[in-house]
Amino acid sequence: MHTLIKSCLVTLLFCLIKFSSFAQTWTGAVSSDWNVSGNWLPAGIPNRDSDVVIPGTGVTNWPFLSGNISLGLLQMERGSQLDTRGFKISVGKIVALSLSLNGALIKNTKPDTDIFIYVFSIATITNCTFEGNTEIIYEGMFLDRTRIDYAFEGSNHYKGNLKVTENGNAHFSLSFSRSVFDGDVEFIRGSFGGLTSGLYTQQSILFSGGATILGNFKYTNLAGGQLTIGSDQSNTNIAGNVEIVHSGPVIPSRNITIGGTSNFKVVGDFRAFIYFGSGFSPFVFKNLEIAKTGLEPLGISSTITIPGHLTFTSGYINSTSVPIILADGATVSGASNTSHIIGQVQKIGDDEFTFPVGDGTKLLPLTISAPSVSTDNFGVSYKQFYSYGNPYSLSSKDSSLSKVSNKGYWDLSRLSGTSNVQITLGYNEAEGNVKNPSQLRVAHWQGTRWEDLGNGGTSGSLTEGNVLSAGAVSSFSPFTLATFGSENALPVTLTDISVQNENQTALLKWSTANEINSDKFEIEHSLDAKSWRKVGVTNAAYNSKSVVNYEFIHNNPVQGMNYYRLKMIDRDATFAYSKIIDLKFTSKALLTVYPNPVAKKVYLKTEFSFGIKHVELINNLGQIITKVELYDSTKGIDVSNLSEGSYLVKVKLSNGLQETHRILLTP
Numbered sequence: 001m002h003t004l005i006k007s008c009l010v011t012l013l014f015c016l017i018k019f020s021s022f023a024q025t026w027t028g029a030v031s032s033d034w035n036v037s038g039n040w041l042p043a044g045i046p047n048r049d050s051d052v053v054i055p056g057t058g059v060t061n062w063p064f065l066s067g068n069i070s071l072g073l074l075q076m077e078r079g080s081q082l083d084t085r086g087f088k089i090s091v092g093k094i095v096a097l098s099l100s101l102n103g104a105l106i107k108n109t110k111p112d113t114d115i116f117i118y119v120f121s122i123a124t125i126t127n128c129t130f131e132g133n134t135e136i137i138y139e140g141m142f143l144d145r146t147r148i149d150y151a152f153e154g155s156n157h158y159k160g161n162l163k164v165t166e167n168g169n170a171h172f173s174l175s176f177s178r179s180v181f182d183g184d185v186e187f188i189r190g191s192f193g194g195l196t197s198g199l200y201t202q203q204s205i206l207f208s209g210g211a212t213i214l215g216n217f218k219y220t221n222l223a224g225g226q227l228t229i230g231s232d233q234s235n236t237n238i239a240g241n242v243e244i245v246h247s248g249p250v251i252p253s254r255n256i257t258i259g260g261t262s263n264f265k266v267v268g269d270f271r272a273f274i275y276f277g278s279g280f281s282p283f284v285f286k287n288l289e290i291a292k293t294g295l296e297p298l299g300i301s302s303t304i305t306i307p308g309h310l311t312f313t314s315g316y317i318n319s320t321s322v323p324i325i326l327a328d329g330a331t332v333s334g335a336s337n338t339s340h341i342i343g344q345v346q347k348i349g350d351d352e353f354t355f356p357v358g359d360g361t362k363l364l365p366l367t368i369s370a371p372s373v374s375t376d377n378f379g380v381s382y383k384q385f386y387s388y389g390n391p392y393s394l395s396s397k398d399s400s401l402s403k404v405s406n407k408g409y410w411d412l413s414r415l416s417g418t419s420n421v422q423i424t425l426g427y428n429e430a431e432g433n434v435k436n437p438s439q440l441r442v443a444h445w446q447g448t449r450w451e452d453l454g455n456g457g458t459s460g461s462l463t464e465g466n467v468l469s470a471g472a473v474s475s476f477s478p479f480t481l482a483t484f485g486s487e488n489a490l491p492v493t494l495t496d497i498s499v500q501n502e503n504q505t506a507l508l509k510w511s512t513a514n515e516i517n518s519d520k521f522e523i524e525h526s527l528d529a530k531s532w533r534k535v536g537v538t539n540a541a542y543n544s545k546s547v548v549n550y551e552f553i554h555n556n557p558v559q560g561m562n563y564y565r566l567k568m569i570d571r572d573a574t575f576a577y578s579k580i581i582d583l584k585f586t587s588k589a590l591l592t593v594y595p596n597p598v599a600k601k602v603y604l605k606t607e608f609s610f611g612i613k614h615v616e617l618i619n620n621l622g623q624i625i626t627k628v629e630l631y632d633s634t635k636g637i638d639v640s641n642l643s644e645g646s647y648l649v650k651v652k653l654s655n656g657l658q659e660t661h662r663i664l665l666t667p
Helices: 002-016
Strands: 020-025 050-054 067-071 074-076 081-083 088-091 098-103 105-107 115-119 122-126 130-131 136-139 147-150 160-167 171-174 179-181 183-189 205-206 210-211 216-223 226-231 236-238 242-245 249-252 256-258 264-268 272-274 287-292 299-300 304-306 309-314 315-327 331-333 340-350 352-355 366-368 377-384 409-417 422-427 441-445 450-452 457-460 462-467 478-482 493-503 505-514 518-526 533-539 548-554 560-570 576-577 581-585 591-594 601-606 612-618 622-627 643-652 657-667
Touching: 002 622, 020 147, 050 067, 074 088, 098 115, 115 533, 205 216, 216 226, 340 352, 366 409, 422 441, 422 478, 441 462, 450 478, 493 560, 493 581, 505 518, 505 560, 505 657, 518 548, 533 548, 548 657, 591 643, 591 657, 601 612, 601 643
Parallel strands: 020 050, 050 074, 067 088, 074 098, 081 105, 088 115, 098 122, 105 130, 115 136, 122 147, 136 160, 147 171, 160 183, 171 205, 179 210, 183 216, 205 226, 210 236, 216 242, 226 249, 236 256, 242 264, 249 272, 264 287, 272 299, 287 309, 299 315, 304 315, 309 331, 315 340
Antiparallel strands: 340 377, 352 366, 366 422, 377 409, 409 478, 422 462, 441 450, 441 478, 457 462, 493 505, 505 548, 518 533, 518 560, 560 576, 560 581, 591 601, 612 622, 612 643, 643 657
C-alpha cells in the first residue's frame, strides 16, 4: 500500500510539472563568450530551460563562461572544450539526463578557483579531462530514481583534486573504466532530502574499472548503502592515505594497493563491516587504523592481512568469524580498553608480539616470546566463559592451584612451525581482585585438567598487569589466570553495575554472567570513597552460567555525593570489590518518615502543601504487607504486629511524585 501511494504521488507531481526545453547548439561564430547571442544556434543566450550541445567539430571558437550558468541539459561531444573561468555550472531536469560529457575538455583558467558543477538529475561523464580542481554536487527531488555514471565506457583524467557530493539515493558509479586522478579524491554521500520512490537501493561503486590516485582518498557516507571499492579484475593504486566513514558493508578489492606508509583508516560512529565473500585470498591493508566512535565495532567477515602497522585510536574490530593476520615485521600500537580486537588475531614472524585482544570492555592481551623461525604462525582469541559456555571444568586442576579464573580464557594455537614460546597473560581487574601478584599463575588446559605453568615474573599494578609463564610452552590450547592461596579472589564475572535516583533513594542494579561458588554481595556506602560501611547484603546465585540481575535499594543516601561498591564474596571466603559508582542528590526529599528505627507506629510528614494519596509497606521479599489509601497524620501507621527487620515505605504524593523510604522495625 505504501509503495502504491508513493508511486501515485510521484506520478501526480510529474503531471503537475510543466516540462519545456529549448535546444541550442554552440557555434562560436562571433567569439568565445558564452553570453553572446550570436555564438548560438538558434541565436540567444541559453537559460535554465535550454538543452545545450557543444559539438566536438565545426566550432570556430571554444566557449568560456563570463558568469554562472543554469541549464536544463549540458551535452559536450567528443573533442569539445569549455573554460569555466571560475564560474559555476548548474544543470537539472527531473528524472532525465542533465549532464552528458563525452570526450570533452573542461578547464578553468582563473587562478585560485575550482571547476564547479551542480547536477539535479542523471549524469554521465566519460573519456573527459578536467584541468584544475573540480567539485561536483548531485542533488534532486527524485534523485533516488537516477543513476550517475563516471567513466562508464571510457576513462577520465582529473588533473587536480576531485570532490564529489551526492545528496541522494542514486546508484553511483565512479570510474567504471580506469581513470587517473592527479590529486586528492573525496566522495561525500549526504543524507537525502527529497521524495523517495522506494524503487532503488542506494549504493556506491568506486573504481570498478581500476584507478590511479596520486593523492589521498576519503569517503564519507552519512546515509547508508553498500560501498564497493576497486575490482578483482583491475588494479587500483592509491599513493596516499585512505579514510572511510561509512554506515554499511564495505567491499574492497584485493587489487587495491595503498602506497608507502599510507593508512587505510575507518572512522565514525556508524556500524560498518568489511566483506569479500568466500573463496578469495586475504585482502592486504598495508597499514590499518581504527578510529571509530560510539559502540558499533568494525566487523570483518573476510580475512585481512596487515604487513605494516595496525593503529588503535578508538573503537573495536570484531573478527570473531575470520582472523586478522599480522605479517612478519608488522607492529601494533594504541590498544586499550576502548579499542582492541574482539575475535581472532594471527601473527607470523620471529619477533616477540603482544596480541591486542579483549572482550569489548577490557583489553586482555597475550604476549608470546620470539619464535625461532620467521614463518612461524600463532593465533589467539579471547573468549568469555559466559559467551562460549564453560567446556573446561574449573574444578579439575592441579593441586597447586587454589582457584582458576571463571571469567574467560585465551585460545592460543601454533598454526605453523615448531617453536616453543613463553607466554604472558594480561589481567585487568577491579580493585581488590588481585592482592598479591606473586601468587598468580598461568594455567593451561591440557585435555582433562588445568595444569600449573607457574609464575615467571609479574609486572604492572594490582589492577592492570601481566603474568609470565615459568618456562616455554610446547602444547597449545586454552590458557587462563589462576592463583594459589587465598589472597587473589578471581571472583564472579560482573558485567554491569549502576546506581540511579529512585524517588530520593539510591537504586543499585548489577548483573553477573558467570557465577561459581559465589555466596553473597555486600553493598558498601561511603561519603568520600575512602571510608566504607556495609548498608546491605544480597545473596548470590551460587552457581550460574547465565546472566543474573540483582537490585538493592539504599533508603538513606545523603544530600550531595554518595559512593557505592559491591564486596563480592565466594563460599571459600575469598572476596573482591567491584568498581566504585557514585550518585549525587541535589534536591531535598519531600517526605519525612519517623521515627526510624520504629517499634509501634510510623509517621509521615510532607514538605510544602503536598498531601499523601497512597502508602504501601513492603517487606524484603517484595511483598506488600500493608496498604493505606487515606493516611491520617494524627494516627500514623501501626506496625506493632509486624516482624522485626527492614521494610520499604512507598508513598505516592498528591503532586504525582513517588518516594520510597526504608525503615527498620525493632522490638
